[in-house]
Amino acid sequence: MCRAMLLLIVVSLFSLAAEALDNGLALKPTMGWLHWERFLCNTDCDMDPDNCISERLYMQMADVMVKEGWKEAGYEYVCIDDCWPSHQRDAQGRLQADPKRFPGGIKKLADYVHSKGLKLGIYSDVGDKTCAGYPASRGYYEIDAQTFADWGVDLLKFDGCNMNWTLLGSGYIEMSKALNKTGRSILYSCEWPLYEWPYRQPNYTAIRETCNHWRNFGDVYDSWSSIKSILEWTASHQDIIVSSAGPGGWNDPDMLLIGNFGLSHTQQESQMALWAIMAAPLLMSNDLRDICPRSKELLQNQRIIDINQDPLGKQGFLTAKVDSFEVWERPLSKNRLAIALLNKQELGGPRGFAIRAVPGWKICNPQCNVTQILPQYKEMGVHNPQSKLVVSVNPSGTALLTVTPVTSAFKRLHRLEMAVKPRHTIL
Numbered sequence: 468m469c470r471a472m473l474l475l476i477v478v479s480l481f482s483l484a485a486e487a488l489d490n491g492l493a494l495k496p497t498m499g500w501l502h503w504e505r506f507l508c509n510t511d512c513d514m515d516p517d518n519c520i521s522e523r524l525y526m527q528m529a530d531v532m533v534k535e536g537w538k539e540a541g542y543e544y545v546c547i548d549d550c551w552p553s554h555q556r557d558a559q560g561r562l563q564a565d566p567k568r569f570p571g572g573i574k575k576l577a578d579y580v581h582s583k584g585l586k587l588g589i590y591s592d593v594g595d596k597t598c599a600g601y602p603a604s605r606g607y608y609e610i611d612a613q614t615f616a617d618w619g620v621d622l623l624k625f626d627g628c629n630m631n632w633t634l635l636g637s638g639y640i641e642m643s644k645a646l647n648k649t650g651r652s653i654l655y656s657c658e659w660p661l662y663e664w665p666y667r668q669p670n671y672t673a674i675r676e677t678c679n680h681w682r683n684f685g686d687v688y689d690s691w692s693s694i695k696s697i698l699e700w701t702a703s704h705q706d707i708i709v710s711s712a713g714p715g716g717w718n719d720p721d722m723l724l725i726g727n728f729g730l731s732h733t734q735q736e737s738q739m740a741l742w743a744i745m746a747a748p749l750l751m752s753n754d755l756r757d758i759c760p761r762s763k764e765l766l767q768n769q770r771i772i773d774i775n776q777d778p779l780g781k782q783g784f785l786t787a788k789v790d791s792f793e794v795w796e797r798p799l800s801k802n803r804l805a806i807a808l809l810n811k812q813e814l815g816g817p818r819g820f821a822i823r824a825v826p827g828w829k830i831c832n833p834q835c836n837v838t839q840i841l842p843q844y845k846e847m848g849v850h851n852p853q854s855k856l857v858v859s860v861n862p863s864g865t866a867l868l869t870v871t872p873v874t875s876a877f878k879r880l881h882r883l884e885m886a887v888k889p890r891h892t893i894l
């Protein structure tokens with residue numbers, strides 16, 4: 468066999484191995500809102516009608532998402548988490564929503580959400596019961612997939628509680644096939660690796676072929692230590708997980724907590740910056756009806772969202788640890804680079820970081836253009852490998868920057884533009 472043919476076979480084998488779930492969804496990280504971290508399993512609508520898990524909550528979020536610029540910023544999915552169903556299936560064995568809290572039923576809720584130009588997500592579990600003890604899908608994969616499709620659901624978060632770990636893979640794959648069989652486009656959000664890690668290293672090739680995103684690590688909660696533990700886990704497993712992310716399938720470090728109670732504004736900026744670098748789904752769990760303007764502005768910051776949604780679809784990773792700073796880098800389309808500088812020293816005031824210590828700074832040879840996006844937008848001008856540029860970062864804060872190489876072709880074009888300009892003015 469000729470060498471070129473052999474090469475072709477090897478290359479196609481490799482691209483096959485990295486194939487994403489072929490449902491045409493999640494070509495960019497999913498954006499939306501998910502109830503869990505903020506609203507948990509609050510089912511007491513008599514005591515707490517505004518915050519209990521009920522159709523009203525999702526309808527109100529959908530209203531706000533349209534009115535307050537969330538939809539326009541890209542947040543599209545309104546997602547139900549655990550605790551929505553009735554404790555009994557119906558006479559045909561189908562899941563049904565709790566009739567008191569969802570009097571209209573899920574189909575009507577989906578219609579409402581769709582009428583706003585948004586999409587609806589729902590939740591179930593691969594095992595016998597959900598994590599909060601509600602009926603789950605084991606033994607009912609096809610029925611449940613069809614029920615969700617009939618209701619017009621657009622996303623399924625599929626949890627992994629109450630399941631023998633040796634059956635996790637087959638269960639997740641079966642549900643993926645069942646969803647596909649319905650013919651409806653339903654984005655499939657898994658927790659398969661999270662539940663398999665305690666026993667063995669999950670097979671990320673199979674996971675990418677099965678799911679549109681997947682949780683790897685424990686639940687996020689409303690504190691900086693939770694965000695740090697997610698980043699630490701991600702960095703210490705990056706050799707295994709980063710290459711599995713790309714258009715169609717993403718690692719999911721869990722919800723954004725921006726706008727809640729446990730993170731300072733500086734720490735909220737760190738979460739937003741690092742979730743953009745990690746190409747993470749941006750699923751907010753907060754109360755959009757009552758969110759402070761600074762958190763809203765941060766979540767809707769289009770420059771950060773653009774990094775998250777970059778069409779190259781490569782996940783960034785930790786590239787250096789220098790003097791209690793972590794450097795995270797993400798390759799972007801058009802040869803650009805996003806850099807996050809996280810100040811891990813939770814003591815004292817803002818500290819300076821000399822940017823030429825960033826490993827990817829080599830793209831600044833001969834020159835590059837630097838833009839700071841966080842903590843505030845600043846065009847930092849043209850730099851070179853010897854640049855003395857120092858960026859100041861708050862304790863537990865992150866500076867987020869983009870770097871664009873200035874190629875000689877670009878410089879030539881720029882010179883040409885400059886030369887052409889005066890003539891335009893005369894005309």
Ligand code: GLA
Nearest residue numbers: 503548549597598599626686
């Ligand atoms: C698990 C998941 C969470 C949430 C809860 C609901 O803990 O990881 O994201 O869905 O179950 O019970």
